[in-house]
Amino acid sequence: MTVIQKKEYRPLTEATSITYLQKLGYFTNQVCESVEIGDGNLNLVFKVRPVDQEQGLIIKQALPYAKVVGESWPLTLKRATIESNATKIYNELIPNLVPKIFAHDEEQAVTVMEDLSHLQILRKGLIEKKSFPFFAEHIGEFLANSLFFTSDFGTTPAKKKELELTFNNPELCDITEDLVYTDPFFNSETNSFEEELLEDVQALWNDEVLQLEAAKLKLDFLSKKEALLHGDLHTGSIFASATETKVIDPEFAFVGPIGFDLGQIQANLLFQIFSRTDQKEEILDQLVTIEKVFNETFIRLWEEHSVRPFNQVELIKEKLEGYWIDAIGVIGCECIRRSIGLAHVEDIDSLELDRKIAIKKEILAFGANCIKNRFTIGNIKNLISDWSNKS
């Protein structure tokens, strides 16, 4: 008789992270060092390496709670498996744009993956005004491949329904449903903003058209199951250098509207345009390049892989237009929630108060306009040219 003992979840330490790896057969008989390099809010992240080499391995372990702005709430460990599963799919589709996964332990919510510590989190690099000349092309390819091959254009109905099972992700979707699509549009406890913004914020809360259009976008998020999304694709979920781009942290992955991933990454680049006093052109180019590369790659993939009855070019063009209309709406939501909701962005929050207030007012107005006029704006190119004409 075999007694299967379920091992209780136990957070790793720097010491146990080394033995954990060695039990898996890595770095055996080598003297190793482990350093916890995570921000400690949601996950433990250890870099473990033999003392005589720079490159090691990353052990990421989900914590059973989240800490945001001092608050702590329970959060499912299942997200580690969601993240690992999504990264595995990305490794099949665009292996050069995501970390390799070496092992995953569902019970301990642990994933062993490629050490990317030679790269920098894109948001930090952008704030330091570094250049990432390949980033826009890379992320356009990432978006087109990951979204096409998990959509009804690139996979079978049965495989898509398997994705819906694997990535049924109620706990993390709930965070987005609340923090992106609901709370910022009402006087909710989770909101957090400077008192100087109160008048602008109240105007948003009293804007009936905005409320209606935001509700429609939330309905889309809840019911438009177009492709497997990363679900949290901001500039903090990307490692980059002058030549490399790696998308990390897809723990929010689920099958949802394609415009969501498109809009989130674009919004987070827009925060750079808002916060910079110079070198805006580079970021504007990236916005346009991402749209262009995504559209061209998506169409190319569809030309190579299209099946009946989805083989009419009018269909794919109409759908692409729809994705970008949705994305403009998502940009609007992201602009508003990152200004007045629970989780802000360093790009804006690190500015001195007066400038921050002025820029946040601008971002709030810009966001409301995106949400209300997304059908007439239509795409990133128009959004930027409208805006360049105004400023």
Add this chain to the structure above:
Amino acid sequence: MTVIQKKEYRPLTEATSITYLQKLGYFTNQVCESVEIGDGNLNLVFKVRPVDQEQGLIIKQALPYAKVVGESWPLTLKRATIESNATKIYNELIPNLVPKIFAHDEEQAVTVMEDLSHLQILRKGLIEKKSFPFFAEHIGEFLANSLFFTSDFGTTPAKKKELELTFNNPELCDITEDLVYTDPFFNSETNSFEEELLEDVQALWNDEVLQLEAAKLKLDFLSKKEALLHGDLHTGSIFASATETKVIDPEFAFVGPIGFDLGQIQANLLFQIFSRTDQKEEILDQLVTIEKVFNETFIRLWEEHSVRPFNQVELIKEKLEGYWIDAIGVIGCECIRRSIGLAHVEDIDSLELDRKIAIKKEILAFGANCIKNRFTIGNIKNLISDWSNKS
């Protein structure tokens, strides 16, 4: 040590169906009679009753294959559990409009349910030109309640995601994806139609606008996850009498576009209008009443249960308009597939050849018009008035 023995699936017989029920505690120590009353294509259906009473119990057992037009293909037994789970949900929402469920056995794919043999399958009754004066109101209520309370307006995102797990139904959705949305629009092997229709059918296959619009409807079916659908709501899935209505057979249940259930039932009533030479008015009234009762009930439920941010009347009105536009498209698909696809309807197939051909030509043109012009037609009221004006 307990050895759990998995009982192998075994089809019931009239004799074993009685002992099966008695082991569950029904009709113990009573002399019973069992009669198989199913059509034997997909399921075994036994009516078991004590010999001294009329009313008994129904035992329905899924068969591991489907027989259609002489062909036999394997078909998942899981559909019995899907059907039982959907019927249980309907019992919570609209108990008077579905059979009661007394027991379900997942391994044997068996469900014990209320004996409704005092009622008649609606399709048969309509062909016999019986009147069902409460049917339209009942089915309108069924649709509004079952769809509202499983949509994002009537349930929480977490509960809706649970529905998506429970009713992830790839095998039976695949049948609809092929037989309703794909095969009839191409020269597919599964199609079956009279040679006199060839010219009309080829015109459909060469109609590029129709092809494009049908592809869009298929995409909706694959990606619009609005509510838990019955998934096969034609007049053969309804038991009725002059006073009662009971919806049965939700083995195709899944989370999909609301317009699908709305359109399927309406299309199957339309077949009566096409095939009748008199008493059409009664059916026309039913079509309009279903739309009216559905809309009014859906809005009333939303008024009583609406939550932020979905509490604006413009939102619900716009969504209702969208559901009926989708439904007109579904009517079109159902008209075409029931005329030239694999599975026909008795309403039309029982007519003598010349009339059948003439009517099928009419139905094909009507269906293509519904698909192509669903946005301008908009709803059932317009559809009928357009059509009455022409004829």
